[in-house]
Amino acid sequence: MEEKQLVKLAKDGDRRAFEALAASCAKEIYNLALRLCGDRHKAQDIAQDAFVNAYKSIGSFREDSPFSAWVRRIAVNAWKNTVRYEIRRYFTKHDSIDDNYESDDGEMKKQYASSDPPADKVLEDRQKNDEIHAVLELLHPDAREMIVLRDMEEKSYEEIAAMTGLNTGTVKSRIARAREAFKQKFIKMQGG
Amino acid sequence: MEHKKAYGLISDYIDGMLKGEQLKNFLAHLKTCKECGYQLDALKNAVQYAKSGRAEDLPVNFLATLSKRLDEADSKKAKMKFSWPVFMKVSGTVAAMLIVGVLVRQIYDTKTIKADKEWLEAESVQKPAVAERAKDTEELKSVKQGINMAALAPLKSEAPAAITYAKKKSAAPSRANMMKAEALPAAGMASKSAAATAYDMAQEAAPAAAVALEEKEINPFGREVYSGMNSKMAPSMKIIFKNNLIWKNAPGILEDNPWLEKVDFTRQMVVLVNAGEKPTSGYSAKINSIVMQETKIVVLYSETAPEKGAITAQVITYPYSIAIIPTSSKPVEFIRE
Numbered sequence: 001m002e003e004k005q006l007v008k009l010a011k012d013g014d015r016r017a018f019e020a021l022a023a024s025c026a027k028e029i030y031n032l033a034l035r036l037c038g039d040r041h042k043a044q045d046i047a048q049d050a051f052v053n054a055y056k057s058i059g060s061f062r063e064d065s066p067f068s069a070w071v072r073r074i075a076v077n078a079w080k081n082t083v084r085y086e087i088r089r090y091f092t093k094h095d096s097i098d099d100n101y102e103s104d105d106g107e108m109k110k111q112y113a114s115s116d117p118p119a120d121k122v123l124e125d126r127q128k129n130d131e132i133h134a135v136l137e138l139l140h141p142d143a144r145e146m147i148v149l150r151d152m153e154e155k156s157y158e159e160i161a162a163m164t165g166l167n168t169g170t171v172k173s174r175i176a177r178a179r180e181a182f183k184q185k186f187i188k189m190q191g192g
Numbered sequence: 193m194e195h196k197k198a199y200g201l202i203s204d205y206i207d208g209m210l211k212g213e214q215l216k217n218f219l220a221h222l223k224t225c226k227e228c229g230y231q232l233d234a235l236k237n238a239v240q241y242a243k244s245g246r247a248e249d250l251p252v253n254f255l256a257t258l259s260k261r262l263d264e265a266d267s268k269k270a271k272m273k274f275s276w277p278v279f280m281k282v283s284g285t286v287a288a289m290l291i292v293g294v295l296v297r298q299i300y301d302t303k304t305i306k307a308d309k310e311w312l313e314a315e316s317v318q319k320p321a322v323a324e325r326a327k328d329t330e331e332l333k334s335v336k337q338g339i340n341m342a343a344l345a346p347l348k349s350e351a352p353a354a355i356t357y358a359k360k361k362s363a364a365p366s367r368a369n370m371m372k373a374e375a376l377p378a379a380g381m382a383s384k385s386a387a388a389t390a391y392d393m394a395q396e397a398a399p400a401a402a403v404a405l406e407e408k409e410i411n412p413f414g415r416e417v418y419s420g421m422n423s424k425m426a427p428s429m430k431i432i433f434k435n436n437l438i439w440k441n442a443p444g445i446l447e448d449n450p451w452l453e454k455v456d457f458t459r460q461m462v463v464l465v466n467a468g469e470k471p472t473s474g475y476s477a478k479i480n481s482i483v484m485q486e487t488k489i490v491v492l493y494s495e496t497a498p499e500k501g502a503i504t505a506q507v508i509t510y511p512y513s514i515a516i517i518p519t520s521s522k523p524v525e526f527i528r529e
Contacts, residue, residue, distance in 0.1 A: 019258075027249065030250050047254070126248065136242075152242055182238050
C-alpha cells in the first residue's frame with residue numbers, strides 16, 4: 001500500500017496503518033536520534049516519543065512532505081527538548097555545562113568509544129559511530145544539529161531550512177561554523 | 193579574492209555551492225594560499241569522518257515498545273473521551289472550595305469562641321468596656337451614617353415600660369390596682385423609678401394581689417432603657433453583663449428597678465453605662481440608641497454634667513443607664529455622643 005493511502009487510513013484512526021508507516025521509517029528516525037544525542041537508550045526514547053507525538057497529531061500532518069520527513073522534524077524537536085532539559089538539570093546541579101565539552105587542558109572528558117576491540121562488523125560500526133558521537137558531543141547542540149543533518153543525513157540546505165524553520169542563508173552560515181568547530185574537535189581528538 | 197573571504201567559502205565549496213565567477217576566484221586563491229589549501233583538506237577530512245558513520249539497526253524491541261506506547265496513548269485518548277478531565281476538574285474545584293470553606297469556617301469559629309470567652313471573662317472581672325469615643329468623631333459620623341434607622345426598633349421611653357408593668361400588676365381588682373392606676377400618670381413622663389415606687393406602694397398595700405412576673409414582660413425583644421442616679425457603683429464604666437453580677441456590683445440599679453431581677457440571662461444581657469461616682473446632682477448618663485450591626489453592636493450614649501454655676505444638691509450620685517437586649521456574642525462598642 002502506498003504511503004498516501006496509509007496516511008489517509010491513519011488519519012481516519014487506523015492504528016495498523018500508522019504502525020506500518022512507523023515501521024517504514026523507524027530505522028531512519030532512530031539513527032537520526034542516535035546521531036543527535038549519541039546515546040542508544042536516549043535515541044530509542046527520542047525516536048519513540050517522536051512517533052507517539054506523530055500518532056497523536058497525525059490529523060495535522062499536511063502531507064506536503066514525506067511522512068518520514070515530518071517525523072524527522074518531530075524527532076529533532078524532541079531531541080532539542082531533551083537538550084534543554086539536560087541543560088536545566090546541569091545548572092540545577094551547579095555543574096558547568098562546559099564540562100561536557102572540553103576541559104581546560106583540552107582532554108575530552110566524555111568518551112563513548114569502547115576500549116574493547118570490536119568482535120564483528122556490527123560492533124565495528126558501533127565503535128565507529130561512538131567515536132563520531134564523542135566528537136559531536138563536544139559541539140554546541142545547534143552545531144551538532146547542522147553536522148548531523150547536512151553531513152550525516154545528507155539533507156539539502158532547503159530541507160534543513162524547512163526542518164529547522166531557519167532560512168537558507170542562516171542554514172548555510174550555521175553549517176560553515178559547525179563544520180569549523182567539528183574540524184577543530186576532530187583534529188584535537190586525533191592528537192593534533 | 194581576499195584570504196578571509198576565501199576561508200569563509202571553504203564549506204560552501206565542499207558542498208558545491210560556489211558558481212561562476214565566485215568559484216573561479218576561489219580556485220585562483222586556493223592555488224596561491226597554502227593556508228586555505230590546508231584548511232580545505234582538514235575540513236574535507238572532518239566532513240568525511242562525520243559521513244563515515246554507519247546506520248545502526250533498530251533495537252530489537254523498538255517496534256514492540258512503540259506499539260505499547262501507542263496503546264497507552266489510545267487508552268489516554270479514550271479516557272479523555274470519557275470526559276475524565278472535565279469530571280476531575282469539576283470535582284477538584286468543588287473539593288477545593290469545600291476545603292477552603294471548612295478551613296475558613298474553622299478559623300472563624302475558633303476566633304469567635306475565643307472572642308466570646310474573652311468577652312465573658314472581661315465581664316466577670318468587671319473590666320471597663322470598649323473605650324469611649326470623643327463626641328462627633330469621624331468614627332461616630334460613620335457609624336451614624338451606617339445606621340439604618342428604619343430597621344431600628346426605636347428605644348422606648350422608660351414610662352411605657354412602667355405602664356405596661358403597672359397594667360399587668362393591676363390585673364386583679366383591688367385597692368392595689370387602684371393605686372397602681374393612680375401611679376400611672378406619675379410614671380408617664382418621668383422615669384421607671386416613679387413607676388417602681390408606685391409598684392412598691394401597691395405591693396405594700398395589697399401583697400395578696402402581687403402576681404409573679406412572666407419572663408416575657410422583661411424586655412423579651414426590646415431595647416428599653418432605664419436610667420437613674422444611684423447605681424451605687426463608684427467606677428465609671430461601660431460594660432455588658434451576661435450574668436447577675438451586675439446586681440451585686442451596682443445594687444442601686446436593682447433597688448430602683450426591682451423587676452429587673454427577672455432578667456433571663458440565658459436569653460438576655462444588660463448594657464450598662466455607669467457614669468461613676470459624682471459629687472453633686474446634675475449629672476446624668478443615657479443610652480441613646482443601640483445599633484445591631486452585622487459584626488458588632490454599637491451603643492451610642494451620652495453623659496451630661498451640670499453647667500458651671502448651676503445650683504446642684506450636694507449629694508453623691510451614681511448616674512447610670514441600662515438597657516436589656518437579647519444576648520449576643522458580637523463585640524459591643526460604646527460610642528459617646
